[in-house]
Amino acid sequence: MSITTTTSLQNAVHEKYLELHGDTPLLVRSPGRVNLIGEHTDYNQGLVLPAAINKNIIVAIGKRDDRHIQLYALDQQESFDAALNALERSPLLWPDYILGVVQQLQQRGHDVGGFNLVFGGDIPQGAGLSSSAALECATGFALNELFDLDISRLDIALAAQAAENEFVGVKCGLMDQFASVFGKEQQLIKLDCADFSYDYIPFNNPDLCIVLFDTQVKHSLASSAYNERREQCERGVALIQQHHQHVKSLRDVTIEQLDEYVKPVDATVYNRCHYVVSEIKRLQDGCEDLKNDDFNAFGQRMFETHDGLQHLYEVSCDELDVLVDLVRDNDAVLGARMMGGGFGGCTINLVKIDQVQNLVDTVIGAYNERTGRTAQAYIANISGGTNVILD
Incomplete structure (x- = not known):
């Protein structure tokens, strides 16, 4: 049975960033999600009932003095470099979830500078817990904080969704990104996919x-x-x-x-x-x-x-x-x-x-x-x- 190890994951991501870049990074966590009920209703303008969970992507990020992006995936032990003015899909796939968010922020008029980023995760791959959405949201949230972009949580989720739709090429709805950004402890999110209005529904039973x-x-x-x-x-x-x-x-x-x-x-x-x-x-x-x-x-x-x-x-x-x-x-x-x-x-x-x-x-x-x-x-x-x- 898998037990979360977010603290050790956080330490590993932090240490790898220090090893690669030396400076102290900003650390951001973004969770995966489950959906309690409401399946295949999102693209029919219906309702969904997701929740963020204690499986996370951890991002360490810091500014660069140039217009380049240097990425490192801890789980894959792979690095990837890109230029801010020439973003294109990579052969590795995983960088696309990050680069797509950068592109979306640029298209929305936000001034994103060069940055170094290291990430790792404990969200099981291929299990339908939305590790890709968590990475996208962690990236958008981290860039917002790092460059003082003043982007709302909803717009971070929308930019993350658009990155997956347009840059990665997966036509997902908003549920995964919304749950990752808006999750609350012991609360489900009743999200209306027609207008993005939402309510929190209590889910607190210690038994x-x-x-x-x-x-x-x-x-x-x-x-x-x-x-x-x-x-x-x-x-x-x-x-x-x-x-x-x-x-x-x-x-x-x-x-x-x-x-x-x-x-x-x-x-x-x-x-x-x-x-x-x-x-x-x-x-x-x-x-x-x-x-x-x-x-x-x-x-x-x-x-x-x-x-x-x-x-x-x-x-x-x-x-x-x-x-x-x-x-x-x-x-x-x-x-x-x-x-x-x-x-x-x-x-x-x-x-x-x-x-x-x-x-x-x-x-x-x-x-x-x-x-x-x-x-x-x-x-x-x-x-x-x-x-x-x-x-």
Whole structure:
């Protein structure tokens, strides 16, 4: 079971910066995220319910006297140099998450000077916990502090998202970056993806914790299926728009409209849209559960979300389904579902804290028997968002 080591990570990043550059750096941490409920709703102008977690990217940064950028990735033990006036994608990929943010800040009229940057992280790679968003947000936040750019937290998140969309080339929504920047301890973020308004929802139960089971797989279907699901949702909206012109996205759609205008035309599109419309409502109901401290009801909604993702949206996979099935009738688990784009990655589980170790041992053993693979377990504590690390 993975235990966070943020303090030792911070020390390692700091020491590497001192070794490479000598001067005392500014240190910034930016967290990964989980999403409790509200999957595949973001690009349908719906609601999501993420939280920042205690898995982080740590950045050490300092000014240079020239117009160059020198980067070092502690985990990869790789360096990369670039010029501020000639930013382009690198063959290493990881520098692009940093350079893309620099480019976005430049395009927004901010005067970014040359800098040295060292970073490292303890966010598991490929598990769907948004290590890339954390790196982008850490970079934007650090540059804002270093050069006194006076950029709001929302604009830092938007610049980070735009960097991933336009420089890296991944068409993600804003949820990952928003959660990383706006996270608060013991709080979930109810984010409206239509207008970026948000509320904090309390998530404070000392008897429960969040456990992630990583399938250790990522199937090749993920990217093509993601694009196809977006197109199918847009098709459903178009069918309804023929009768209700005010409808702009699935956020505006009712189940009754789906039954009347979509179901007779395309059963697959109907299933996709039915899941999304139901999930938006499920999230709203789930927030009321949490406000009433009804974690059992919230957990049941998590199972319902997984069933919808498996059977209606069809973005799960055998490994994810096995992990959910293994905990479905376990008294230690209040709720579980696949998390993220699908076809691999993690399940997120709401677990009684005094039964965590026994659950982890049981699930990892049974998962290996069923799939021949070895799952990884992580404890995710809800943390604050991006911040400067003070001495």
